Amino acid sequence: MSEEPLIISNLNDFIFCPASIYFHSLEEDEENLLGQDSYQLNGSAVHQKPDNAEYSTRKSVLQGISIYCEKYNLCGKIDVFDIESGILTERKKKIKVIYDGYVFQVYAQYFALIEMGYSVNEIRLYSFDDNKIHGIPLPEEDETMFSKFENLISEINRFSFDNFHQNNIEKCRNCIYEPLCSFSALK
Numbered sequence: 001m002s003e004e005p006l007i008i009s010n011l012n013d014f015i016f017c018p019a020s021i022y023f024h025s026l027e028e029d030e031e032n033l034l035g036q037d038s039y040q041l042n043g044s045a046v047h048q049k050p051d052n053a054e055y056s057t058r059k060s061v062l063q064g065i066s067i068y069c070e071k072y073n074l075c076g077k078i079d080v081f082d083i084e085s086g087i088l089t090e091r092k093k094k095i096k097v098i099y100d101g102y103v104f105q106v107y108a109q110y111f112a113l114i115e116m117g118y119s120v121n122e123i124r125l126y127s128f129d130d131n132k133i134h135g136i137p138l139p140e141e142d143e144t145m146f147s148k149f150e151n152l153i154s155e156i157n158r159f160s161f162d163n164f165h166q167n168n169i170e171k172c173r174n175c176i177y178e179p180l181c182s183f184s185a186l187k
């Protein structure tokens with residue numbers, strides 16, 4: 001991939017399938033979201049308020065601000081960061097499983113905030129539908145996950161579609177982009 005910054009939300013997409021990043025970005029560009037089902041629309045709504053900076057009026061709470069992490073060349077937005085408590089929260093519609101990609105998205109936000117000079121004491125995921133908070137160890141407290149995060153960044157930077165084949169047919173079977181995708185294992 002190019003030297004352009006990696007988009008934080010792409011970390012999770014890449015783990016699922018590199019080709020899905022392309023389709024996901026198309027969706028974000030289009031008003032009429034191609035193939036987006038009601039579940040995904042609800043998921044977008046979870047982040048709607050922070051992106052519009054309406055979630056809290058407290059000046060100590062940063063919401064939906066753009067961030068860049070020089071160390072890993074990542075850009076994106078934070079969801080909610082409370083400067084006073086140092087708690088960084090990424091909200092999802094419903095968390096059934098804490099996927100590595102979820103954790104890496106919060107890591108990326110964490111490292112960007114640290115570079116900006118903030119003290120981040122706690123990172124966590126919030127599951128909107130069942131009102132559950134899932135605490136995540138900081139990267140320096142979890143050597144295995146931190147190593148996986150850095151390996152993923154390297155893998156994305158080395159990635160090329162030239163040799164790409166999706167071999168996991170189950171992923172394609174469950175992929176909303178399959179009808180449009182020439183990389184599909186079903187074709």
Ligand code: SF4
Nearest residue numbers: 017166172175178181
């Ligand atoms: S159809 Fe298969 S190859 Fe295409 S984006 Fe989905 S999972 Fe990836």
